Amino acid sequence: MVAIYASIPYIREAIDVLDISTSCPLFTIADFGASHGLNSMRAMKMIIEYLREAKMVDDEQQQILVVHNDLPILMIGHLSSKFFPRTPHTTGRCFYCQYPVYGNLESTNFISERSLLYKCAQAVLSPEQLLNFTFSVYQRSYAECVDRDLFARCSIELIRADIVRIESPQYADFENGQVTHDEFARPIAKTIRSWSQSVLRQALEINGKPSTTDDIIMAQFWTIYEKKVKEWPQEFNTCVCLMFLTLKKANAMEIKYQ
Structure with a gap:
């Protein structure tokens, strides 16, 4: 948010x-x-x-x-x-875009979140399952986001392009004593779970059908994850760098409604 x-x-x-x-x-x-x-x-x-x-x-x-x-x-x-x-x-009309940017500007949560996910997976998955516990993520560079040649070919005007660094408000609240370890770790674990649970389930099911054991393993995984967040809250003093682009299609109204 x-x-x-x-x-x-x-x-x-x-x-x-x-x-x-x-x-x-x-x-x-x-x-x-x-x-x-x-x-x-x-x-x-x-x-x-x-x-x-x-x-x-x-x-x-x-x-x-x-x-x-x-x-x-x-x-x-x-x-x-x-x-x-x-x-x-x-x-x-499609006039506003937001992209994660990775490269010279380090997106620290990209590293810490996935590093901890892998450490937790090592505790509950077999070596073969661990090979299938992967996340395909592509982070665009500044040059890919601001492609002036592409904009010119598509008759798109670049109105504004900014890189914005956003710090973690959750960690600031924790550091200031406004939330406890539990209150800090629980929502982080839920957030990470929302986008990574399907990959964990797929790794468990890769060699067989779904089973009740899979649900037990996943519960163990997220218990370990939340515990690790409590132990290493400083690892979640994260930031993300976003590219905000404002683009305008030339003569968009005339093209669409003529």
Whole structure:
């Protein structure tokens, strides 16, 4: 959520430079790669609120369509009823992107989270299962995010490109004595579990069918993980470096509606 709130000025700036006509019947915002959807929906709500605040959409004349796209196993549809109950809402053209950046700027949580996952896996998985406990992660470089030749070929104007370093608010609360070891470790373990549990299950099932033993092993794994976070909280004094891009498609309105 810290990353979402850090994106607010970029979202506002992106909306301010859009060429929007209230005569267009449908206004669309899409998030391609929305994961479980929770953060994406909060961002969409902020976008809609600012669009209305800036009077760039007319609720009586336009419909707002919000698109969240990701794997079918994720619970995006269930979450949407919480954030957008009953009334139709919308967002706009693909104008804002956020990427993790890795390279000269070290993303420390990328290292610490996966290092601890592997240490815990060594305690509960067989050597063969351990070979299958892998995470395919690709971190873009600055040059890949800001490809001016590509932008020119696609008639895309680069409005703004910033690298933003975001520190861990959870660790700051722990260091200041506002949360206990348990209160610090538990949500971190839950967060890591939300995106890595499927890989652990796959490693367990790689040589056979699912079994009740797998559930026991996974429970042991996360008990060990949470314990390790309590023992080494300093390992989670992490930061992430994000690339915020504001892009504008030249003559987007004319191209779509001519």
